[in-house]
Amino acid sequence: MEKFVILIWLCTATTLTPLNCKQIKTERVKFPDQYSCTIYGYTHSLKVIRDLGKDKINQHHLFTKFLCIPEQYIKKEEINA
Numbered sequence: 001m002e003k004f005v006i007l008i009w010l011c012t013a014t015t016l017t018p019l020n021c022k023q024i025k026t027e028r029v030k031f032p033d034q035y036s037c038t039i040y041g042y043t044h045s046l047k048v049i050r051d052l053g054k055d056k057i058n059q060h061h062l063f064t065k066f067l068c069i070p071e072q073y074i075k076k077e078e079i080n081a
Helices: 034-052 054-060
Strands: 004-012 020-024 062-070
Touching (some): 034 062, 054 062
Antiparallel strands (some): 004 020
8 A cells, every 4th residue: 555755844935035945854654645644734734833923924924835745756865854
């Protein structure tokens, strides 16, 4: 059965600057399916946003994005970033 890994980025974007994203560390879990990975992505993103706080999110125009991908399609370096 195919396993999935997640990559999550913290991004900032304004009308004056281009999209700028940096991969953030996450638990290195292999998810059994796309659904489980996606639920984790939204849950973890919410935690990141709450931990950063309203002021920092608003000041720097921060948001998260994530990608759940079958582990066979990802390079080992990306998983360990």
